Amino acid sequence: MIKELRVDDRLIHGQIALTWPKALEVKRIVVANDKAAENKMQQMSLKMAVPTDIKVLVRSINDAITFFSDPKVKTIDIMVIVNSVADAENLADHLEIIERINIANVGRFDGVENSEKLKLNSSILLNRTEQAALEKLVASKLKLVSQIVPDSAAKDIRELVSSKNH
Amino acid sequence: MSTVTAALLCALAYFICFGGNWLIGQNMADQPIVIGPLIGFLLGDLHTGLVLGASLQALFIGAVNVGGAVSLNPSFGTTLAIAFAILSGGGSKVALAIAVPLGLLGGLLEVGTNILCAFFGDAWDKAAAEGNGKKIISLHYGVWFLKYFIFAVVIFAAVIAGKEPVTLFVNSLPDAIQNGLAVCGGLLPAVGFAMLLKMVWSNKLAVFYLLGFVLVAYLELPLIAVAAVGVVLAVITGLYDKQLLDISNHSNRMTTKTETPLSEEEDFLS
Numbered sequence: 082m083i084k085e086l087r088v089d090d091r092l093i094h095g096q097i098a099l100t101w102p103k104a105l106e107v108k109r110i111v112v113a114n115d116k117a118a119e120n121k122m123q124q125m126s127l128k129m130a131v132p133t134d135i136k137v138l139v140r141s142i143n144d145a146i147t148f149f150s151d152p153k154v155k156t157i158d159i160m161v162i163v164n165s166v167a168d169a170e171n172l173a174d175h176l177e178i179i180e181r182i183n184i185a186n187v188g189r190f191d192g193v194e195n196s197e198k199l200k201l202n203s204s205i206l207l208n209r210t211e212q213a214a215l216e217k218l219v220a221s222k223l224k225l226v227s228q229i230v231p232d233s234a235a236k237d238i239r240e241l242v243s244s245k246n247h
Numbered sequence: 248m249s250t251v252t253a254a255l256l257c258a259l260a261y262f263i264c265f266g267g268n269w270l271i272g273q274n275m276a277d278q279p280i281v282i283g284p285l286i287g288f289l290l291g292d293l294h295t296g297l298v299l300g301a302s303l304q305a306l307f308i309g310a311v312n313v314g315g316a317v318s319l320n321p322s323f324g325t326t327l328a329i330a331f332a333i334l335s336g337g338g339s340k341v342a343l344a345i346a347v348p349l350g351l352l353g354g355l356l357e358v359g360t361n362i363l364c365a366f367f368g369d370a371w372d373k374a375a376a377e378g379n380g381k382k383i384i385s386l387h388y389g390v391w392f393l394k395y396f397i398f399a400v401v402i403f404a405a406v407i408a409g410k411e412p413v414t415l416f417v418n419s420l421p422d423a424i425q426n427g428l429a430v431c432g433g434l435l436p437a438v439g440f441a442m443l444l445k446m447v448w449s450n451k452l453a454v455f456y457l458l459g460f461v462l463v464a465y466l467e468l469p470l471i472a473v474a475a476v477g478v479v480l481a482v483i484t485g486l487y488d489k490q491l492l493d494i495s496n497h498s499n500r501m502t503t504k505t506e507t508p509l510s511e512e513e514d515f516l517s
Contacts, residue, residue, distance in 0.1 A: 099446070109515060138515040148512060157516060 083149070083176070086161045088169050088184045090191075092117065093130045093137070093162060096230050102135050104231035107158045111138045113145035113172060114164055142168055146175045154178070165191075166207065170214040173223055181224035184238055187211065201241045204229065215242070248291065253334060254406035256289040258399040261326045266395030268322075277322040279303035286329045299329050299342045306346065306435045309442025317361070323353025323398070327405055334410050337417035340425055343432030345413075356401060360394045455480070 084105045089097065092112050102108065110131065117123045118141035128137045140148060145161070148154065155178055163169050169182055188198055188206030198206040205227060207215060215238075218225060225238035264285065268277035275281065280300045287296010307321035328346035332338055367390050374382040420428075444456075462468045462476060 103449075111515075136515050138511065153516060 082155065082158055083161050083179045084158050084181075086163065086169055086172060086179050086182045088163055088166055088182070089186045090164045090189055091186065092164055093127050096185075097162065098131045098135070100230050100232075101160060102131075105158070105160055107160045108134060109136045109138070109157065109159045111140060111145060111148070111159055111161045112163075113140055113142050113161055113168060115141045118144065142171055146172065149176050149178065165214075166211045166218070167214040170217050173218060173221065179223060181226060182218065182238075183235075184215075184225065184227050185229050199245065201238075201245060202227065202236070205241075250334070250407055250410050253290055253330065253410075254403045257286060257326055257330045257406050258403035260285045260289055261322065261402045262395050262399040265322045265398060266391065269395075270391055279307055279321055279325040282322050282325050283329055286326055287333065290330065290333045292333045295333055295338065296329055299332060299339055300325065302339065302343060302432070302436065303328065303346050306343070306439040307350065308439045309444070309446060310350070310439070311446060317354045317357045319347070319350040320353030320357050321350055323356070323402070324348075324350025326402055327409070330406050331409060331413045334406070335414035335417050337413070339432060340428045341413065341417050343435060344428045347435075353398075356398065360397055363397075364390050364394055 084107055085101070087097070087101070092114060093110065097110075102110070112127055117127065117139050124139045127139055131137055138148075142163075149172075161172065161179075163172065164187070166184060166187060169184070173179055173182065184201075184205055186204045188208060188211060189204070191208060193208040195206060198208050199212055200206055219239055219242055226235040227238055227241065228235040260282065263276070264282045265277045268274055283300015283303060284293060284297040287293045287300070290296070303321070303325045307319075307325070310319055310321050324346040327349045328342040331345065332342035335341060367386060371383065371386055374386065458476075459473065462473050463470075468476075
């Protein structure tokens with residue numbers, strides 16, 4: 082099962098390496114990102130960023146979908162990290178083994194002017210493409226939260242969205 | 248010793264320990280157990296500094312700031328708490344009562360200085376694009392100096408401004424409150440260790456936790472003896488782990504020639 086699909090524009094960093102595997106009780110992290118899958122250097126640094134007992138697999142979005150379609154994967158608990166809501170929506174569209182989607186940090190480094198983005202909270206900034214992807218996720222039945230670290234409260238994304246629309 | 252001299256010494260010690268910790272790797276020079284005796288020595292009361300440094304170490308041992316998420320600054324709280332404890336003559340009761348609030352204030356200051364340092368980010372990018380190595384080096388040390396110099400100035404000002412009020416405050420406290428503070432001070436290390444356990448806990452550690460409990464609560468061993476037992480266990484497990492690693496390296500060498508290695512996916516799932 083995918084215990085959590087996390088959207089984080091920094092992929093693996095301290096908050097993830099040190100707190101989330103323990104909280105979710107997972108030993109495996111899949112980074113699904115097209116750019117990282119082509120960049121050996123970034124793969125090395127992603128793997129270096131986790132404690133030794135955690136395994137990391139870096140794959141493109143399409144390869145990740147193929148990988149998660151393997152029935153063997155269903156019996157193993159995995160955390161998946163993507164860096165955009167659009168990638169998360171793409172994975173969620175193809176896979177049915179996602180327990181929840183956590184939109185933690187997104188949209189700060191996408192090169193789009195901040196004034197053109199929808200700000201859901203201080204760490205979620207969505208450009209047009211991302212907003213469209215989020216609308217699709219909101220329309221689905223998936224559990225959607227925003228939680229930076231396990232100690233902070235999990236906020237319901239649908240509530241954040243509806244409070245912005247009023 | 249005049250208050251100004253004391254404040255200068257505290258600021259200097261803090262700059263060396265806190266700044267030094269972040270200049271050369273993360274060498275833990277900013278831990279209370281290092282800063283405490285140093286402040287004590289400079290202010291002429293090494294014993295108090297050492298004892299309070301150890302108590303505050305137990306209290307702050309779980310206070311680890313991950314990434315940019317700063318919660319509190321243990322060295323800031325330690326420096327001021329020990330300085331006030333020695334200068335006001337209030338001793339450990341004062342130190343343990345004010346260390347945590349001061350540590351939180353130091354955390355706020357650290358967030359502020361981090362924001363300030365972030366303004367230099369573009370200069371780094373520009374220097375890197377120009378291939379200007381010298382500029383990057385001077386930025387590295389310059390911004391480091393700026394951040395910790397600000398902290399040192401704040402410590403200097405806080406010691407001068409705080410000495411009188413803290414002394415008055417300590418002398419005006421009724422006995423009941425002083426005793427209460429002493430009792431709470433005794434409880435705080437338990438909070439510190441609880442925070443540490445929350446970070447490092449795994450089920451494999453449970454048995455060592457139990458052992459520590461037995462050693463202290465039933466056998467009533469002093470902490471030095473418990474630490475020695477800890478060293479013995481660490482060496483035994485370390486040697487055992489190395490043996491296991493050697494065996495697995497050896498068997499890998501034997502098998503890789505005949506079998507096809509696992510694909511990355513298979514290795515990930517195994």
